[in-house]
Amino acid sequence: MPKPDRFACRPPALPSPWATDARVALMEEARAFARDVVLPIADELDPQKAEMPRSLIEAMAEKGWFGITIPAEHGGMGLGVFEYCLVSEELARSWLSVGSILARGQGLGTQTLDEDRRKELLARSAKGRWIGSISLSEPAAGSDLAGVQTRALRDGDDWVLTGTKRWAGFAQAADFIEVLARTRDPEPGEPRSAGLEPFLVVKEPGTFPDGITGRVIDKVGYHGFLTFELELEGVRVPESDRLTGLYGDEGADADSGGFAAVQRGLNIARVHTAARAVGVARAAVEDCQLYLQEREQFGHPIGHFQALRFALADMAADVSQARAFWRQVAHLLDQGEPAESESAMVKLVATEMAVRVTNQAMQLHGGNGYTTERRVERYWRDARLTTIFEGTSEIQRRIISDRMLPKP
Numbered sequence: 001m002p003k004p005d006r007f008a009c010r011p012p013a014l015p016s017p018w019a020t021d022a023r024v025a026l027m028e029e030a031r032a033f034a035r036d037v038v039l040p041i042a043d044e045l046d047p048q049k050a051e052m053p054r055s056l057i058e059a060m061a062e063k064g065w066f067g068i069t070i071p072a073e074h075g076g077m078g079l080g081v082f083e084y085c086l087v088s089e090e091l092a093r094s095w096l097s098v099g100s101i102l103a104r105g106q107g108l109g110t111q112t113l114d115e116d117r118r119k120e121l122l123a124r125s126a127k128g129r130w131i132g133s134i135s136l137s138e139p140a141a142g143s144d145l146a147g148v149q150t151r152a153l154r155d156g157d158d159w160v161l162t163g164t165k166r167w168a169g170f171a172q173a174a175d176f177i178e179v180l181a182r183t184r185d186p187e188p189g190e191p192r193s194a195g196l197e198p199f200l201v202v203k204e205p206g207t208f209p210d211g212i213t214g215r216v217i218d219k220v221g222y223h224g225f226l227t228f229e230l231e232l233e234g235v236r237v238p239e240s241d242r243l244t245g246l247y248g249d250e251g252a253d254a255d256s257g258g259f260a261a262v263q264r265g266l267n268i269a270r271v272h273t274a275a276r277a278v279g280v281a282r283a284a285v286e287d288c289q290l291y292l293q294e295r296e297q298f299g300h301p302i303g304h305f306q307a308l309r310f311a312l313a314d315m316a317a318d319v320s321q322a323r324a325f326w327r328q329v330a331h332l333l334d335q336g337e338p339a340e341s342e343s344a345m346v347k348l349v350a351t352e353m354a355v356r357v358t359n360q361a362m363q364l365h366g367g368n369g370y371t372t373e374r375r376v377e378r379y380w381r382d383a384r385l386t387t388i389f390e391g392t393s394e395i396q397r398r399i400i401s402d403r404m405l406p407k408p
Contacts, residue, residue: 018082018327026083029063030090034098042095045224046378051173052098052224060098061128066105074119075126076107080334081268085275085326092279096382097224099276101170103269104131109176109200111244133174135165135230142167143395145180146192150232152181152199159183159199159242161211161235167389170225171214177201178243179232200241211235221381267333267343269390274326274350277386281319281354284361284379288312291365291374308364315357322350341403348396354383 041056060066068084070076077083084106092099109132110121124130141147150163161181171177177200184195203209212235214228292303292312302308329346332339358380362369369376387393 018331023083023086027086027090030065030087031093033059033063034090034094038091038094038098042098042224042378043375046095047372049218049223051226052095052101054173056098057101057128057131060102064126065102066128066131067107067126068102069106070122070126074122076122077126080330081271082327082330082334084268085272085330088272089275089279089282089323089326092276093283095224096276096280096385097222099279100222101131101225103272104133104170104174108132108134109178109243111198112200112240113242113244114240117240130175131170132176132178133168133171134178135168135171136178136180137167138164139166139229143392146196148180148182148196150179150181152183152197152237154183155236157239159237159239161199161201161232161237163232165230165232167217167227168214168230169227171228171230172208172226173205174203175205176203177212177230179235179237198243199237200243201235201237202241209235220384221378222385264333264338266391267339270343270347270396271326271329271333273386273390274322274329274346277350277354277383278319278323278326280379280383280386281315281322281350281357284358284376284383285312285315285319287374287376287379288315288361288364291368295366295368311360311364315360318353318357322346322353326350341400344391344396344399347390348393348400351383351386352393354386355380358383 037056037059041052045052064077065087067074067076068079068087069081070078072078084102088099088102090099091102105125105128107122107125109130110118110125112118112121121130136145136148138148138150141149150161150165152159152161154160159181161179163181165179168177179199179201180196181199182195183197186192186194201209201212203212208214208230211233213231213233215231217227217229219227289312292308293301295302303312325346329339329342332342358376361376362380365374365376368374371377391399
């Protein structure tokens with residue numbers, strides 16, 4: 001008996017007012033790529049906790065997806081947050097890490113002080129030849145980035161970085177690592193984020209540069225690329241590779257130019273996470289839709305049991321609701337709206353939904369769900385992370401409530 005096609009359970013078509021021929025074509029292209037290229041690789045490599053092959057990244061680069069949001073004048077597709085998340089949902093449906101790797105392009109690591117170098121790096125990013133790792137967090141600084149203690153000391157025309165960073169995904173395979181470091185301590189009356197600046201550590205893919213050693217963190221899921229704890233000891237970065245921008249507290253003044261740019265980046269990241277969570281949850285629904293027809297007990301498919309049918313209906317409704325929400329917020333961002341509360345809300349709603357739905361999917365699979373023989377356990381492991389990275393659910397609740405009530 002042929003193996004059923006789990007992509008046969010198609011989600012609703014892209015509705016108006018967001019449907020355009022170009023968007024529908026892009027969605028269909030990404031869906032076919034996820035089914036035919038990504039899923040077989042994920043099925044083979046995820047159980048091994050292995051890295052995605054470079055050939056997969058190159059295939060995505062050929063489609064231009066690392067430059068979806070990069071302006072056409074720099075070689076990108078010149079599209080918006082909506083299209084970026086549209087592709088990411090489709091890819092995450094097959095493997096969360098592939099939906100995530102797109103964020104390592106999109107102009108990341110190009111905000112150099114030199115305009116000509118910035119243009120060069122943007123062009124490379126658009127072509128998938130400038131894919132990076134972000135190293136912000138530390139063992140004692142995660143949600144509170146203002147607590148970063150990695151130091152950057154000026155030495156002539158260079159900066160010298162020393163400290164410990166954690167959760168640096170894709171760090172070894174990347175073309176660069178963007179490191180957040182402290183150039184000075186805050187003065188009295190300044191925000192705790194004062195003195196924090198990002199630096200560009202350029203490197204050869206597959207290696208660490210002089211002064212950096214990496215220890216692989218053994219994750220429960222989110223396989224496809226390795227995540228590291230990094231030790232930086234005297235890493236030299238030229239002044240030309242100091243990046244513009246400001247990282248700080250969630251409560252920092254959003255009217256400041258630097259923080260406003262970073263805040264927009266955080267909002268995009270939250271909507272992107274919501275779209276990826278929807279992709280993972282959708283995979284669980286589609287697998288359950290087929291499993292309830294395949295699995296027979298008491299002489300008929302278990303999909304005949306009303307309790308299981310209703311559980312599947314609730315799962316599908318939750319996924320559709322979260323998908324509509326991320327599309328709405330992505331549209332707001334593309335219209336230039338700040339959408340800070342909305343971005344936090346959709347990240348909260350979609351990721352918590354993904355955990356519920358994938359957990360229910362394991363239950364519907366019964367004992368088979370608690371094996372590595374079915375993909376559903378992968379969906380659950382990956383969905384669980386979405387409530388943690390890019391700001392935990394608790395951080396999202398803080399952002400939302402701080403914009404509704406006076407701060408204590």
